[in-house]
Every structure is written in C-alpha cells, then in structure tokens.
Amino acid sequence: MKKIHVTTKINGDTVEFLCDPRETLLDVLRDRLGLTGAKEGCGTGDCGACSVTVDGRLTCSCLMLGVEAEGHEIGTVEGIADGEELHPLQKKFIEYAALQCGICTPGILVAAKNLLERNPDPTEEEVRYWLAGNLCRCTGYDKIIRAVLDTAAEMREAS
Template sequence: MSGIHVSTKINGDAVEFVCDVEETLLDVLRDKLGMTGSKEGCASGDCGACSVTVDGRLTCSCLMLGAEAEGHDIGTIEGIAKGTQLHPIQQKILDHAALQCGVCTPGFVVAAKALLEKNPDPTETEVRFWLAGNLCRCTGYDKIIRAVMDAAAEMRGQ
C-alpha cells in the first residue's frame, strides 16, 4: 500500500507525515505522531473525545482523514497550555473539580475553547448546547458547565 505524504501545521509547528488512505486524522495524531491527548471513544463522531480544531473550527478528528490535513492548521489538546501556563478553561476545570476519570476532558477543553473564541459571553443554555457533542459519563456535566462559565467570565475580565 502506498502512503500519502502530508504537510500540515499542528499547534503552530510544521509537521510532515505519511499515512494510508483510510487512516483518520485521529489515527495519525495518536499512532504516527505520538499525540495521545486526543482520545478515541467511538470513532463515529458521537462522543467528542477526539475533538481538535481545523483552521479554528471544532472538528472530530475521527471523522476526518489524515490526508485531509494537508495545508491546514490543526489545533490539539497538546497545544492549549503554554508551557506550564494553563489556559483559563483548563485551570477552571481543575478549580471546579470538573473531571473524574478525565478521558473526556481533553475533548471538552478543545470544544470549550472553540466556543469561547466564537462567543465570549455564552448563556448556560448556549454552553450546554455547544458541548452537547462531548459525552461525559462521570460528572453529569454540572461542574463542567460551571467551569466553562467561570472561565468565560474570567477571560472577559469579570
């Protein structure tokens, strides 16, 4: 099987890889590039654990082929904290104890960041609907919603 050569940008860095035609972006991130922060929960776009951004747009990396990353700008969980400096969403998730097992957490962080970049002052209902594509089975979402609302307020300077 001949591989496809792909040049892309991930978290601001130029990255090249060779992938098979049927490999998803999630497969490439996890198995080829060692970026295992994005998780496979369903491989069908229903759980959001593999959330990344493609040119700033929230995307399930399990629904996109690796080859489709060519020429795009990919953002993953690994690129959200700046060194040891957490993004406010990450910090608020810790402060609110908004995680239990934590396997869905990277997807929630990526999705919530994408929301707040579009809508810095969301209502609780808007947060709930935006995050409806991310499944969490441990928390009942309560503390996650509170953490995102709190992060939004802090990022607005309130």
C-alpha cells in the first residue's frame, strides 16, 4: 500500500511523516512520531484515553486517520508543559493525587486544558460534563474535578 505524505503542526512544531491511508492518528503519534502520551483504551472513541486537540477541538485520535491531520494543528499531552516547567494543571493533578495507573491521565489533561482555554471559570457541573468522555477506573473522579477547579481558580488569580 502506498504511503501518504502528511505535513501538520504538532504542539507548535511543523512535522512531516509518511503513513498508510488507513492508519489512525493515534498510531501515527505513538508508532511513527514517538508521542506515546495518548493511549489506546478502547479504539472506538468511548474512553477518551487518546484525546488530542485538532485545531483547538477535542478529538479522539483513535477515530481520526493520520492522513486527516494534513494542514491541521494537533495538540497532545506532550505539548502541555512549557519545556521543563509543568503546566498548572499538571501540578494540581500531582498535588491532588488525581491520577493512578496513568492510562486515562493524558487524555483527561488534554480535555481539561481544552476546557480551561474555552471557559476559565467553570462550575463543577461544567467540569464533570466536559470530562464525561474520559473514563477513569481508578480515581473516582473527585480528585480530578477538584484539581481542575483549583487550577482554574489559580490561573484566574494569576492573570
């Protein structure tokens, strides 16, 4: 099968790669580009472990073909930190112990950051609604919700 050349931006950097027409964006990110933060939990878009942003829109990378990334801007969990400095959201997840096994954490971080970019002052209900597409079997969600709400408050105070 002929490979297709794709040029896209990932976490702010222009990236070129070759991929099979049927290869998912998740597979490209993990297997071709070494960006292993996004995980395959279900392969059907139900768990959110593979969440990335595409042009600022939250997307399950297991449901998108790699060739569809052409000309778009992709954001992954690897792009959340600013170099060696963790994003406030990442710091709060550590502070609140809002992670355990780590399978869902990257997708939840991407989704939560996307929420805070759209709505810097979410209610608890809005956070729960926004993260409803991200399944976690370990934490029980309370610590995650508290970490997101505290991050939002801290970021508002800092601005």
